[in-house]
Amino acid sequence: MKVHKGDLVQAVNGKHASAHKRGRVREVFLEKNRIIVEGMNLRTKHTRGQRGVRQAGIIEIEGTMDASNVMVVCPKCDKAVRVGHTFLPDGSKVRQCRNCQELLDDPDKRWPSQTAESRR
Numbered sequence: 313m314k315v316h317k318g319d320l321v322q323a324v325n326g327k328h329a330s331a332h333k334r335g336r337v338r339e340v341f342l343e344k345n346r347i348i349v350e351g352m353n354l355r356t357k358h359t360r361g362q363r364g365v366r367q368a369g370i371i372e373i374e375g376t377m378d379a380s381n382v383m384v385v386c387p388k389c390d391k392a393v394r395v396g397h398t399f400l401p402d403g404s405k406v407r408q409c410r411n412c413q414e415l416l417d418d419p420d421k422r423w424p425s426q427t428a429e430s431r432r
Contacts, residue, residue: 317338317340320336335351395408
């Protein structure tokens with residue numbers, strides 16, 4: 313999946329697309345190809361009160377949405393862009409903006425590069 317937790321994304325399909333709404337990815341579900349984005353796809357939930365724990369009432373929670381309905385926003389060009397992949401000289405694979413070639417992954421928070429022995 314090209315969308316990771318913590319990415320700034322913009323809606324390109326669905327009910328939030330016409331407003332070009334943006335938000336941060338809070339959670340990613342790889343097996344279902346779904347994500348939770350802050351402030352998007354709000355659902356109402358009717359909660360029952362529990363003594364001393366929570367107040368009864370109607371609360372809004374963020375529902376999941378398909379990852380194909382959003383695009384990653386490049387921090388350099390500030391546009392919703394397609395994501396490509398490239399390999400760095402040390403052998404690690406990183407995401408990059410297809411528009412301005414800027415790296416989207418933080419170099420300090422990358423996965424360690426895999427060696428040929430660990431792939432077997």
